[in-house]
Amino acid sequence: MILVSGKVRFHQDDLERIRPAIAVMINASLAEDGCIDYAYSIDVLDPTVMRIIERWRDRAALAAHFQTPHMAQWNAVLAELDISDRELFMMDGDQLEFAV
Numbered sequence: 001m002i003l004v005s006g007k008v009r010f011h012q013d014d015l016e017r018i019r020p021a022i023a024v025m026i027n028a029s030l031a032e033d034g035c036i037d038y039a040y041s042i043d044v045l046d047p048t049v050m051r052i053i054e055r056w057r058d059r060a061a062l063a064a065h066f067q068t069p070h071m072a073q074w075n076a077v078l079a080e081l082d083i084s085d086r087e088l089f090m091m092d093g094d095q096l097e098f099a100v
Contacts, residue, residue, distance in 0.1 A: 010050070036055035041053075
């Protein structure tokens, strides 16, 4: 499984303007073959930070994701924002099994 985790920092006023584009991106990504989870959230302590968490079946599914029309549209939306910080990390790993 591939895990993508990160953050994007943008101007707080941009959130409401891009919220519809966020919904489109999340819903389209969740419908992709190989997408296990795809979520954005706003940091509780800093509303200018959007946290990103994605889980993909494998690297091929993630690579295909980067070629989709909705990813191109999302990149166009991001290009219009005043982004002051962007960090994304990809990790390859297995699900932890543990007893509660």
